[in-house]
C-alpha cells in the first residue's frame with residue numbers, strides 16, 4: 082500500500098502530518114507492506130492508495146487547492162478509487178468552495194458535495210467529540226480530537242456525515258461533524274485525529290485495501306481518548322478553552 | 329513625562345512593592361496594569377529620553393534580551409523586563425522600576441510589536457524568527473508577519489533581522505535601516521508558503537520564492553563556529569557560558585545591534601561571556617536528590633533545537649508537557665517534533681498531558697516510562713545516579729523550576 086501525505090509544507094499545521102506517520106506504523110507493525118511519502122507542493126504527487134491531507138492557513142490552503150486541482154495524477158487516482166482522508170483545511174478543499182481570510186470564496190475540488198461557508202459565530206476552538214453514525218465498520222465509535230476552524234460546512238442531502246457532535250462544533254450545521262462521500266472522508270478532528278482514534282485509522286486502511294487487520298495494542302491511544310472525552314464532557318470544558326480569542 | 333504619567337509611574341512602583349511584600353510574586357504585571365489604568369500613555373512617558381532596544385520573535389526572546397541587556401550594560405544602567413512579562417504592563421513595570429536607567433532592553437511579545445514600537449520609539453529592534461506557537465490562541469504566523477511589516481514600515485530605528493527566516497525578511501526588508509544577520513533557522517516548516525505572494529519558498533544554500541522577488545538577502549553579519557564575521561572581516565569570538573548553537577545565533581544578533589548603536593565590541597563580547605542561566609533555562613540544579621539540567625522549549629522549532637542539543641550526550645531525558653492557558657490548549661504540535669532521535673535512551677513522559685506525549689513517543693518507536701508527577705519522574709530518571717536532562721514546555725518547565733531544592 083502506498084500512502085501519500087499531500088503537501089505537508091502547505092497542509093501541515095496542528096500536527097496533522099502525524100496521521101500519515103500513524104497509518105504507516107500501523108501497517109508496518111503488522112508486517113504489512115507499506116510505503117509512506119510526504120510530497121511537498123513543489124513536487125509531483127505519485128499514484129497512491131490513500132492520500133492524506135491536513136490543516137493549513139488560508140494562504141497555503143488556497144495554493145494547495147490550486148495545485149491539487151491542476152494535478153492530473155491525483156485527479157486520475159481519485160477517479161479510479163484512491164481513498165482521500167482530509168482534515169480541516171484539507172476537508173474544506175474537498176468541498177465545492179471554501180472561504181479565505183478576506184472573506185472571499187474560492188473554488189474547491191468538489192469531491193464532497195458540500196459548501197464551506199463563512200460564519201459570523203466565534204471561531205470553533207476546543208475539544209470535539211463525535212459519535213459515529215451510519216458508517217459500517219466504525220458504527221458507534223466515539224471519536225475525539227481538537228478542532229480549530231472559522232468556517233462552517235453544509236453537506237448536501239446525499240452526503241453522510243461522519244457522526245453526531247457530542248461536544249464542540251464540528252461542521253457547525255445540523256449537529257453533524259465531517260463527511261463520508263464515495264472515496265473521500267473529511268473531518269475537523271485534529272490531534273492528530275488518528276492518534277486518539279485507532280479504529281478510524283484501521284477503518285481507513287481497510288477501505289484503502291489493507292485486507293483484514295490483526296489487532297494492535299492501542300491502550301495508550303484509548304486511554305488518551307478516554308481522558309480527553311471525559312474532560313470535554315465534564316463541566317471543565319464548558320467554557321470552551323480558547324474560544325474567547327475568536328477571530 | 330507629564331504629571332499624569334508621573335503619578336501613574338509612581339503607582340506602578342508602589343503597587344509592585346506592596347505586591348512583593350504581600351508575597352504575591354514579583355508583581356510586575358499587576359503594577360504595570362495599575363499604572364496603565366491611570367494613564368494609557370504611560371509607556372511613552374517612561375520611554376522618553378531613554379534609548380530602548382526591543383527584541384521580538386517566536387523563539388529565543390528571553391535569552392536574547394538578557395544578552396542584549398548585558399551588552400547595553402557596558403554603556404550604563406539598563407532597565408529590562410527580565411521576568412519575561414513581555415506585554416505593555418510588563419514593559420511599564422520594568423521601566424518604572426529603573427527610572428535611573430538611560431538604556432532599556434525590552435522583550436516584546438510578537439503580537440505587541442507594533443504597539444511597543446509606537447510607545448517606546450526604540451533606537452533598535454532585533455527580529456529573531458517567526459514560527460507556529462500556540463496556534464489555538466494566537467494569530468497564524470503569516471498574519472503576524474504582515475502585522476510586523478505594517479508596524480515597521482515607517483520606523484527609523486535600526487532593525488537587526490534574521491536573514492534566514494523568510495517571514496522576518498518579509499517584514500523587515502522594506503525598512504530604511506535594516507541590517508541582516510545569518511542567524512539560523514532550525515525549523516522551516518512554517519516558512520514554506522511565501523508571505524508575499526503565496527508561492528513556494530525553496531530552501532537551498534539560501535532561500536527564495538519560486539514566484540516573486542522575495543529571497544534571502546545578503547547578510548552583513550554571519551558566524552563561522554564562534555567566530556564573528558562582518559562584511560567579510562573577522563570581528564571577534566563569541567564565548568558564551570550558555571549552551572546551544574541557537575544561542576550563538578542570538579548573541580550574533582546582539583553583537584550586530586551593539587555595533588550599530590555604537591557600543592565597544594570588545595567590552596560587549598566580555599559582557600556576553602558572563603551571561604549565565606537566563607530565567608532558569610539550562611539551570612543545573614538538584615531535584616529530588618537528582619542532578620538535573622532544566623530546559624525549556626515551547627514549540628516545534630524550540631524542540632528541534634533542544635533535541636539537537638541533547639543528542640550530544642546520552643543522559644536520561646524527562647519530558648514534561650502541559651496544555652494550560654500559557655501553553656495553548658492543543659498539544660498536537662508534538663507530532664511536528666521528531667522524537668525518534670531519543671530512541672535507545674532512558675525517557676520518561678510527564679506533565680498534565682503525558683498521555684498525548686506517550687502516544688507520540690510510541691509511534692516514534694521511543695520506548696519510555698510514564699510518570700504523571702514531575703518530581704517523581706525526574707527522580708526515577710536519575711535512579712542510577714545519572715545526570716538528567718529535564719525538558720518541559722512553558723508551564724511544565726515552570727513546575728520543574730519550583731521543585732529546585
Ligand SMILES: [Zn+2]
Pocket residue numbers: 522523524525526527528537538539540541542
Ligand atoms: Zn513570493
